[in-house]
Amino acid sequence: MKKSILGALAVSTMLSPVAAMAQTEVQFWHAFTGRLGELVAAQVEEFNASQSDYVVVQSHKGNYSETLNSGIAAFRAGEHPHILMVFEVGTATMMSAQGATRPVYEVMAQSGATFDPNAYIGSVKGYYTTTDGDMLSLPFNSSTPVLWVNRDAFEAAGVDPDTDLSTWQNVGETLTALQAGGSECPLVTAWQSWIHLENFSAYHDVPFASQDNGFAGLDTELMLNGEAQVAHLTAMGEWAQDGKFIYTGRRNEGGANFRSGECALFTESSAGYAGIKAEAEFDFDVRALPYWEGVGNGPQNTIIGGASLWVMEGHEDAEYAGVGEFLAFLSSSDVQAQWHQDTGYLPITAEAGEATRAAGFYEENPGTDIAVIQMTANEPTANSKGLRLGSFDQIRGIIDEELEAIWAGDKTAQEAMDSAKERGDALLRRFEAANG
Amino acid sequence: MEKRVKFKGWLLPALLIAPQVVISAVFFFYPAGQAIWQSLFIPDPFGLSMQYVGLGNFEFLLSDRFYRASFVTTAVFSILVTLCSMIPALFLAVIADRLIKGSGVYRTLLIWPYAVAPAVAGVLWLFMFNTRVGVVSWYLGQLGYDWNHVLNGGEAMGLVVVASAWGRISYNFLFFFAALQAVPKSVIEAAAIDGAHFWRRFWTIVLPLLSPTTFFLLVVNIVYSFFETFGVIHTITAGGPQQTTTILVYKVYSDGFVSQDLGSSSAQSVILLVVVGLLTVLQFKFIEKRVHY
Numbered sequence: 001m002k003k004s005i006l007g008a009l010a011v012s013t014m015l016s017p018v019a020a021m022a023q024t025e026v027q028f029w030h031a032f033t034g035r036l037g038e039l040v041a042a043q044v045e046e047f048n049a050s051q052s053d054y055v056v057v058q059s060h061k062g063n064y065s066e067t068l069n070s071g072i073a074a075f076r077a078g079e080h081p082h083i084l085m086v087f088e089v090g091t092a093t094m095m096s097a098q099g100a101t102r103p104v105y106e107v108m109a110q111s112g113a114t115f116d117p118n119a120y121i122g123s124v125k126g127y128y129t130t131t132d133g134d135m136l137s138l139p140f141n142s143s144t145p146v147l148w149v150n151r152d153a154f155e156a157a158g159v160d161p162d163t164d165l166s167t168w169q170n171v172g173e174t175l176t177a178l179q180a181g182g183s184e185c186p187l188v189t190a191w192q193s194w195i196h197l198e199n200f201s202a203y204h205d206v207p208f209a210s211q212d213n214g215f216a217g218l219d220t221e222l223m224l225n226g227e228a229q230v231a232h233l234t235a236m237g238e239w240a241q242d243g244k245f246i247y248t249g250r251r252n253e254g255g256a257n258f259r260s261g262e263c264a265l266f267t268e269s270s271a272g273y274a275g276i277k278a279e280a281e282f283d284f285d286v287r288a289l290p291y292w293e294g295v296g297n298g299p300q301n302t303i304i305g306g307a308s309l310w311v312m313e314g315h316e317d318a319e320y321a322g323v324g325e326f327l328a329f330l331s332s333s334d335v336q337a338q339w340h341q342d343t344g345y346l347p348i349t350a351e352a353g354e355a356t357r358a359a360g361f362y363e364e365n366p367g368t369d370i371a372v373i374q375m376t377a378n379e380p381t382a383n384s385k386g387l388r389l390g391s392f393d394q395i396r397g398i399i400d401e402e403l404e405a406i407w408a409g410d411k412t413a414q415e416a417m418d419s420a421k422e423r424g425d426a427l428l429r430r431f432e433a434a435n436g
Numbered sequence: 437m438e439k440r441v442k443f444k445g446w447l448l449p450a451l452l453i454a455p456q457v458v459i460s461a462v463f464f465f466y467p468a469g470q471a472i473w474q475s476l477f478i479p480d481p482f483g484l485s486m487q488y489v490g491l492g493n494f495e496f497l498l499s500d501r502f503y504r505a506s507f508v509t510t511a512v513f514s515i516l517v518t519l520c521s522m523i524p525a526l527f528l529a530v531i532a533d534r535l536i537k538g539s540g541v542y543r544t545l546l547i548w549p550y551a552v553a554p555a556v557a558g559v560l561w562l563f564m565f566n567t568r569v570g571v572v573s574w575y576l577g578q579l580g581y582d583w584n585h586v587l588n589g590g591e592a593m594g595l596v597v598v599a600s601a602w603g604r605i606s607y608n609f610l611f612f613f614a615a616l617q618a619v620p621k622s623v624i625e626a627a628a629i630d631g632a633h634f635w636r637r638f639w640t641i642v643l644p645l646l647s648p649t650t651f652f653l654l655v656v657n658i659v660y661s662f663f664e665t666f667g668v669i670h671t672i673t674a675g676g677p678q679q680t681t682t683i684l685v686y687k688v689y690s691d692g693f694v695s696q697d698l699g700s701s702s703a704q705s706v707i708l709l710v711v712v713g714l715l716t717v718l719q720f721k722f723i724e725k726r727v728h729y
Contacts (some may be wrong), residue, residue, distance in 0.1 A: 065694055072696060076483045093481060093696070100482040248567065249586050250676070257568055394695040404677040408587045423502075430496065430697070433487055434478040 023055040026322045027081035031067040031307065033060060035274055036141075039342055047329045054322030064307065065393060068093075071312070075100055080312045082323050085140060087307045088127060089392045092214065094310050095136060096390065096435040102311045102320070103136045104327065110317070111324025119331070119349045123301060123375050127386040128308045131215065137308035138327050141345045143271035144302040144371050145195040145289050147171075152282035153264035157181025161285075167293045171265070172235065175244040178264050185263035187245045190252035193399040194305050195267050195289070196236060197224050202303045202384035203289060204228050204296030214388035218432040222389075222424045224399070225417035228295045233406055233413035240407040247407045250400045269305060270371030273344025286367030288374050300384045302374050306345065346372055390431025395424040468709060474702035481696035493703035502679050503687070503704075507711075510662070510683040513597065517661035520601035522653055525608030526646075530638065532609075533616040543613065550606035554664060558671030561599035585673070589680030592673045596681050599672060600665040608653050615649040616642065651727045655719055662712065684708055 032040050037060055044058045061067040064087035071084040086094050094101055108115035117125070117135050128137045147165060154161035158181040164170050171187075178186040189195060201208040206228045211220040239245035246263065248254040258266035259279040266272075267289065276284060291298035309330075311323055329335060336352030339345060341361050347353040353372055356362065362369040378384075389395060402416040411419070443449045475493050477486040497503045532542050552560070564572045565585060573583040585591040619642055627637045643650075666686045669675060675682035675690060682690075688708065692701030 069693060069696065072481045097480065097482045097484065099484050247587055250674070253586075260568075262568070391695065391697070394691075394697070397690075397695075401676060401678045404587060408677070410678070423500075426496070426500070430478060430700075433489065434480050434485075434699075 023053060024318050024322050026054055026056045026083065026319060026326060028056050028058045028083040029061045029067055029071060029081045030058060030085040031061065031064045036343060043330065043335060047326055054325060056326050075312065082312060082315055082319055084310045084312055085307045086310050088305055089396060091128065092388045092390045092392060100313055102313045103134060104138050104311060105135045107311045107320055107324050111321040113324035113328035115328060119351060121348060121350055121376065123380050124304055124346060124348050126380060127304055137310045139348045140307055140309045142304040142306040142348065143269040143345050144304055144375050145199050145267055146270050146371055147287040147289055148258060148266040148268055148272065148276060149285050149287060150258065150261060150264050150282055151285060153183060153261065157183045165287050165290055168235065168290045169293055171290050175239060179244050183264050185246045185257060187239065187265045188248055188254035188257050188263040190254045190268040192403050193396045196232065197229060197399060198387055199289065199302045200232055201229060203291055203300055204298040205300040205381055205383045206296045207383050208387060209389055212382040213386065215385060218390065218435060220389060220428060222421040225421045230413045230417055231295065232292065237406040237413055241409055271344045273368065286370050288370055301378045301380055303384060303386050344368065346375060389428065390435065391427040394427055398423045471702045471705040474698060475706050478699040493699045497700060497703055506682050506684055506687055509680065513683050514658055514661040516597045517600045518654065518657040520597055521604035521657055522608050525605045526612050529609050529612035529616055532613060546609050547606045549603045552603055554603065555667035555671050557603050558599050558668040561595060562672050565595055587677055589677055592677055592681050596669050596672050600661060600668045604657060604660060611649050611653055615646050619645050647727045651724060
């Protein structure tokens with residue numbers, strides 16, 4: 001037994017350097033496991049098989065935060081990869097790290113790979129592009145929140161599953177009806193801050209933070225304690241107290257409750273599609289994220305979540321050429337269309353979206369285009385272009401804590417959001433001091 | 437009577453303490469010095485630049501009411517973990533000590549949990565108490581109790597305490613068990629002949645004889661609950677809800693390694709260094725006086 005392990009080790013250590021010597025190696029660190037991990041591995045394999053100059057080596061480095069932190073720690077140690085997947089929350093951190101990253105538009109220009117920045121969908125690209133229009137990182141997996149409906153749970157509670165759920169007013173009435181009909185979990189959510197504050201603000205065209213949500217400068221302050229946000233959270237808080245909204249955790253814990261059929265409504269990323277489709281043993285459909293009738297300018301457009309690929313500084317020129325080729329491959333229409341259909345993530349180029357429509361995918365899988373429509377419905381405003389805030393992972397932690405105080409009935413929505421603003425602003429000032 | 441060896445010259449004694457000095461220097465003085473140095477700056481995560489802020493990091497921390505609250509949380513957590521891991525361990529050790537047959541099996545079974553890494557233990561307990569699919573929370577639900585540690589701070593604290601103390605019971609059990617075996621049988625037999633019943637013998641003879649072990653475990657367990665429990669907290673609550681389970685060390689970890697705020701994290705380490713130093717002095721000054729060796 002021991003011998004065979006040693007043997008295998010010896011063989012594998014002997015084989016890998018040989019492969020690396022023949023071709024230029026490009027390291028790619030990502031945060032995907034399970035089905036998504038398999039799909040990324042398949043993309044990489046396809047790229048490696050498609051040419052013989054470069055070999056991309058993909059490795060999984062934990063969840064989004066862990067991947068970013070491994071990348072940062074590796075950079076400090078001089079062992080960093082060429083390509084690092086960074087979630088949208090880490091965008092401001094990466095942007096401020098000049099000297100650690102090489103902007104994608106530069107990489108593409110140097111490598112000579114085909115690159116047309118106009119091919120990418122504006123609302124996706126905007127998140128990762130400077131105000132001058134230079135793309136800093138390549139959007140990889142982008143999603144946006146939608147409303148998932150368990151039609152069977154509606155029927156069981158005696159509520160018409162085709163009820164209009166486009167506004168929160170209607171959803172509120174429906175929750176009451178569901179509860180009266182015996183539903184123990186009328187509404188559950190994932191990523192509460194992302195959906196019920198960040199996207200909520202963009203969708204109603206109200207600011208989440210000053211300075212165009214941080215796009216215009218580091219001297220930004222949170223504005224999430226505005227009237228619209230507080231009104232929404234007050235309603236959610238009441239639903240939580242009444243048992244109509246069930247809180248399950250800060251990340252996507254609620255997915256398990258929805259997929260098991262326990263919950264009737266679920267606000268979650270459009271990328272929840274892969275998991276729900278695989279596991280749900282009930283009839284489900286997708287609706288656009290609800291908005292409050294008469295609040296702000298809703299429905300504007302929602303913003304993205306997910307991750308982009310950052311190219312790290314400090315490698316050989318030949319390797320950057322390989323990076324450019326790989327990024328061009330990932331952006332190609334076929335790869336993108338397949339990725340979009342497999343995962344529920346948005347296509348990053350308009351062409352990939354059209355290819356998907358032309359292939360009849362949306363007709364066969366109704367609702368899968370809702371996210372795309374919702375994202376691209378209106379030209380993004382200063383409030384709905386996205387968020388660019390430093391220390392945003394920590395700020396989200398603060399927001400999560402304050403939201404928990406609302407759900408538990410310890411604080412009113414106004415008190416909680418005032419406190420979130422005060423605590424978050426302190427972190428923004430620290431970030432400004434470190435990067436100003 | 438003092439037992440003291442006198443050396444001639446300084447070379448041999450210096451050589452003998454050198455390994456300890458080197459280890460302390462490499463693993464304690466150097467990192468501690470670095471922490472103190474870094475606590476004066478706000479560095480960017482990538483180590484590309486540093487902003488000197490003087491005592492700004494400390495000011496920032498001490499003006500944060502959540503950080504101040506975290507001292508109380510840490511105290512509550514440490515006391516609970518220490519009690520919950522020592523009392524059951526002592527009880528189990530006393531019971532196992534009375535066994536004549538099969539004590540080896542009991543011993544082995546009781547030591548097992550110690551082999552489980554804290555983060556793994558955290559996940560195990562989290563599974564049992566998961567608000568939706570957990571076995572224990574389901575039974576509690578049957579009894580009419582709505583368990584929800586994701587929103588209820590008290591329940592979250594209870595859960596991390598139990599998960600942290602659980603593996604530790606084994607460790608404490610081992611020490612108590614060994615100490616019990618060392619209690620001279622003749623003393624106990626003499627007391628028994630005098631008519632002292634079991635609990636009386638336990639309170640007046642066994643417990644005082646165990647005091648050096650108890651004191652040692654007290655120190656070790658407090659250090660454990662301070663420094664080695666963040667794996668459990670990270671997996672079960674991540675410090676929530678509303679920071680009710682954010683102990684000082686967890687905050688050092690999460691601010692430094694999750695949020696990449698190395699300046700604040702270093703400042704917290706320095707504060708922690710002072711706190712633990714004071715605590716150790718206090719323990720040796722006041723509690724050790726009551727220990728009979």
